Amino acid sequence: MIDRLTLHNYKAFRDAALPLGPLTLLTGLNSSGKSSVLQAIALLRQSYEAGDLAVSDCLPEARRAGMTVSVANQGFLLNGELVGLGTGEDVLHEDFTEDEARIALAVDEGPYHYGWTVEYDPEQNLLPLLDADLPLTSEGPDAPTGSEGVSPSFFTAPFQYLHADRISPAEFYPRDHHAAIGRGFLGVRGEHTVNFLRDQARNPVPEGPLRHPRAASDLLLDQAAAWMGELCPGVDIQADAIEGADAVRLSYGFQGTLGATRRRRPSNVGFGLTYVLPIVVACLTARPGSLVLLENPEAHLHPQGQTRMAALAAGAAAQGAQVIMETHSDHVINGVRLAVKRGRLAPSQVVLHYFRGDGTGVDFVSPQVDTDGMLDQWPEGFFDELENTLDQLIG
Ligand SMILES: Nc1ncnc2c1ncn2[C@@H]1O[C@H](COP(=O)(O)OP(=O)(O)OP(=O)(O)O)[C@@H](O)[C@H]1O
Ligand SMILES: [Mg+2]
Incomplete structure (x- = not known):
């Protein structure tokens, strides 16, 4: 590490x-x-x-x-x-x-x-x-x-490194054997995720903090679907090769409340599911010794989904991987604080930096989390906007 x-x-x-x-x-x-x-x-x-x-x-x-x-x-x-x-x-x-x-x-x-x-x-x-x-x-x-x-x-x-600018919903994704299968690399935009999932679908997620308790099985595809279900309950995912083409296809199914019976293309199910898929797969396949760099994993997720994704990233760290993520989301921070409070991570395993560029250089402070998930300091500008706005609304 x-x-x-x-x-x-x-x-x-x-x-x-x-x-x-x-x-x-x-x-x-x-x-x-x-x-x-x-x-x-x-x-x-x-x-x-x-x-x-x-x-x-x-x-x-x-x-x-x-x-x-x-x-x-x-x-x-x-x-x-x-x-x-x-x-x-x-x-x-x-x-x-x-x-x-x-x-x-x-x-x-x-x-x-x-x-x-x-x-x-x-x-x-x-x-x-x-x-x-x-x-x-x-x-x-x-x-x-x-x-x-x-x-x-x-x-x-x-190693995985996912940029803030990731794959968006598309008809097809590349089928690059070397990156996805040979090296297990999802691509910096997550572009190899669908092909990786197709290949690794039946590989189990080891017992431990990454395993979703309500997944249909411990296999990667079902586990990924279960974590995606935290964003959209009842969703399942499928990754298929396209005959005669160097491309793979992603599709979604929905059970329960949405009542859909046909499989749906990524472009017809919103943006958030596809955008977060590489994050989910990177975390689920992180193993002791892995290094996972994530930029803005919260992008396009609703607030509760952001907190749940933070729990998944905390699971990857608890499993022994090193996860370094950039975030603008207080829901992500709070998801990590909750993981500490629930004993899934020790306070010493979480490092938090708050960067303040003042035009002349970069300065950062590092609030510490305690066993209850509380922070020892709240520097000005550090996720205090809700309070600031509420003060103005009720003042
Ligand atoms: N060669 C350089 N010398 C000095 N400052 C630089 C140099 N190159 C980039 N910068 C500064 O570094 C900063 C870029 O930071 P960075 O791209 O890491 O942003 P960030 O914190 O990730 O922002 P965001 O939240 O928007 O993603 C800018 O303020 C830019 O002016
Ligand atoms: Mg950035």
């Missing part, structure tokens, strides 16, 4: 060290740096997956011996499958202070610190690596070293 993310001269952050937990909530004003935090993690993973951070494990040994090691063709890959950040000019913090501009990112996983510093080049989208501060491989039997070099576990752990 990533315990801390450190950012230097990166986008809105001149210097920040952000503690992260099993379930981290990033809240705050628009344009205050929340997505940039998720993007920093994705940037590291993207660079590693492209082979651009596969720094040999001889590097720390060489550093210890005072030697210089060439790290040519290594660095931060700014544009790729997970994020498209532009060029160095876009990413370097505008008000950097050093004579020579450098961008650095670091993560701490337990006792291990991993840091990378890259050179600034305004026009390139691969920023060359200048230095890597990695654990020494000879530190002990559990030292994090592998055939591909010294790297944090989140580089190779099961």
Whole structure:
């Protein structure tokens, strides 16, 4: 698990060290740096997956011996499958202070610190690596070293990253074997979710906090339908291959109150169900060691649905995954608080950050949750709008 993310001269952050937990909530004003935090993690993973951070494990040994090691063709890959950040000019913090501009990112996983510093080049989208501060491989039997070099576990752990801008209801979805089945990746817009569900439909959700008690079975498709039923009672989902085409189809059925007997296309059942499907699947398939990054999981959900989705995300964290989510929803925050009060997560497993960009940089405060789900502070502007408006209405 990533315990801390450190950012230097990166986008809105001149210097920040952000503690992260099993379930981290990033809240705050628009344009205050929340997505940039998720993007920093994705940037590291993207660079590693492209082979651009596969720094040999001889590097720390060489550093210890005072030697210089060439790290040519290594660095931060700014544009790729997970994020498209532009060029160095876009990413370097505008008000950097050093004579020579450098961008650095670091993560701490337990006792291990991993840091990378890259050179600034305004026009390139691969920023060359200048230095890597990695654990020494000879530190002990559990030292994090592998055939591909010294790297944090989140580089190779099961990973999902869902952007705020996700798939909308459509006739067909792509049938990409490599992403959905080979790598189990839902896509940053959730575009591979339907194909993934088609393939994994009969895989069980393990016993524990993710299993929905009223699902028809413990199989993924029924479990996903049961969680979707929290938004729209009685819904069921189906994912089918389309004969002779590289596409898959999603359909919904409704029992009970809506009285429908025919299956419905996504475009005829509203927006919220399809929009949240990747979130539900990402959480349900998160396993111990997985990393799940979610931007605005609440989008297009009614308030109660938002609280229930937060319970599902809390379940993923309780199951052992690390979930980091950006949210503007007090219902999501309250869903997490309830999960703590109900004993599904320990207070120490929840990390809450409230970002306040003041035009000159980013500042954040971190209210703490107690065992009753209460917060130790309510900074001004932190989900206080309901109270502010009510005061004006009744004042
Ligand atoms: N190179 C840079 N130097 C300084 N600030 C930057 C740089 N690049 C982006 N920013 C600032 O970072 C902020 C963008 O933050 P981010 O995209 O993380 O927003 P957010 O908090 O996720 O917003 P939202 O709630 O709307 O999703 C903006 O204020 C932008 O001006
Ligand atoms: Mg954002």
